[in-house]
Structures are given as C-alpha cells and as structure tokens.
Amino acid sequence: NAGVTQTPKFQVLKTGQSMTLQCAQDMNHEYMSWYRQDPGMGLRLIHYSVGAGITDQGEVPNGYNVSRSTTEDFPLRLLSAAPSQTSVYFCASTRQGRNTEAFFGQGTRLTVV
Amino acid sequence: AQRVTQPEKLLSVFKGAPVELKCNYSYSGSPELFWYVQYSRQRLQLLLRHISRESIKGFTADLNKGETSFHLKKPFAQEEDSAMYYCALRATGANNLFFGTGTRLTVIP
Numbered sequence: 727n728a729g730v731t732q733t734p735k736f737q738v739l740k741t742g743q744s745m746t747l748q749c750a751q752d753m754n755h756e757y758m759s760w761y762r763q764d765p766g767m768g769l770r771l772i773h774y775s776v777g778a779g780i781t782d783q784g785e786v787p788n789g790y791n792v793s794r795s796t797t798e799d800f801p802l803r804l805l806s807a808a809p810s811q812t813s814v815y816f817c818a819s820t821r822q823g824r825n826t827e828a829f830f831g832q833g834t835r836l837t838v839v
Numbered sequence: 840a841q842r843v844t845q846p847e848k849l850l851s852v853f854k855g856a857p858v859e860l861k862c863n864y865s866y867s868g869s870p871e872l873f874w875y876v877q878y879s880r881q882r883l884q885l886l887l888r889h890i891s892r893e894s895i896k897g898f899t900a901d902l903n904k905g906e907t908s909f910h911l912k913k914p915f916a917q918e919e920d921s922a923m924y925y926c927a928l929r930a931t932g933a934n935n936l937f938f939g940t941g942t943r944l945t946v947i948p
Binding site: 759827830833 | 845881883888929935937
C-alpha cells in the first residue's frame with residue numbers, strides 16, 4: 727500500500743529554473759494539497775484540489791502552479807525558482823468527510839541557490 | 840478566520856516526566872482538531888483527533904471549548920516521543936487543515 731508518493735526527495739535548483747514536484751496517491755482520495763514547511767512557521771498551504779479538474783489557492787500560492795488532471799496525481803510546478811522557495815514541500819491527500827485523516831508524502835527538500 | 844497557536848517552539852523534558860504540549864485555536868464554529876507528529880526522517884502522521892477521544896502511544900488530548908484549547912498530554916515521557924508535534928484545525932465542512940507552528944519535543948534520557 728503505497729499511500730502518498732512524492733518525487734524527488736531532494737532537489738537543488740538555480741534561481742530562475744523551473745521544475746515540477748510530483749505527487750501521487752493510490753487511495754482514491756478526492757482532496758489533495760501541497761504544503762511548505764519552514765522553520766518557525768509550521769506548514770502553510772500552497773494549493774489544493776477537491777477533485778480532478780478543480781484547484782484553488784491556499785495561503786502562499788505565489789510562484790507555484792498546480793493542475794489535477796486525474797484523481798491520483800497532483801503535481802506542483804515552480805515557474806521560476808527563487809531562494810525564498812527553499813523549503814520542504816509536503817503533499818497530502820484526504821478522503822472527503824468529517825474528521826478524516828490527512829495522509830502525507832515523505833516530503834521534498836528543495837534548495838534554490 | 841482560523842488560527843492555531845502553539846506557544847512553545849521547543850520543549851525538553853526528562854524521561855518519565857509528564858509532558859504537555861499546548862495548543863490554542865481561534866475559530867467561531869465547531870472545529871475539527873488534530874495532533875500530527877513527525878519523527879526524525881519520517882513523514883507527518885496523525886497522532887490524535889479530538890472526535891475519537893482515544894489514547895495513542897499514551898498521549899491524550901481534550902478539547903476545551905471554553906478555553907479554546909486542545910493540549911496534548913502524556914503522563915510519562917519516553918525517549919521515542921522525541922519528535923515535532925503539530926496541532927491542526929479544520930473548519931466545519933471544509934477540507935483544508937490549518938497548522939500551528941509546531942513544537943519540537945526532546946525527551947532527555
């Protein structure tokens with residue numbers, strides 16, 4: 727049972743480069759989200775999706791783009807990487823309903839130099 | 840708007856001592872509250888949810904609506920409890936989780 731799988735685990739980018747962080751889940755969850763984790767700031771929501779074809783912005787969406795063409799996949803694109811985007815990124819998926827558990831990927835540690 | 844406050848960034852206790860990680864929230868409705876834990880080099884995982892009123896790994900958390908708190912407690916800390924703990928809130932009918940800034944717990948042998 728794979729759960730939520732993120733790739734890559736580590737990435738170093740140069741300022742201005744673009745890249746896509748991959749996220750896939752095999753639990754048929756409707757809701758998927760991306761967070762960034764920064765010291766002293768906890769987890770902040772970047773973008774989320776309530777189903778295929780539907781995405782919306784979270785707290786800190788600037789500089790990121792998402793799409794949801796299938797239930798399983800929810801990639802996060804960095805359009806033009808900046809040092810301020812150095813962070814650990816987590817993808818999560820949740821079944822719709824009350825008090826449901828969010829399942830997280832193992833994280834992607836991104837450094838922008 | 841929802842807000843979750845964890846006032847302690849770092850907390851150190853000795854093995855066998857009681858531990859309490861504080862969480863306060865602001866939300867006008869009836870919230871769903873959770874504690875998530877991240878052990879070293881592992882992914883974030885659910886520890887407790889308030890609706891279950893259960894004890895997991897010896898931890899309990901009680902929702903106090905009057906004080907808008909959801910503190911996490913354990914009577915006797917163990918070394919394996921050392922981890923990062925996040926309190927999280929979900930608004931009624933919503934999907935998004937709002938996280939506190941986290942508390943890093945270190946249990947000293």
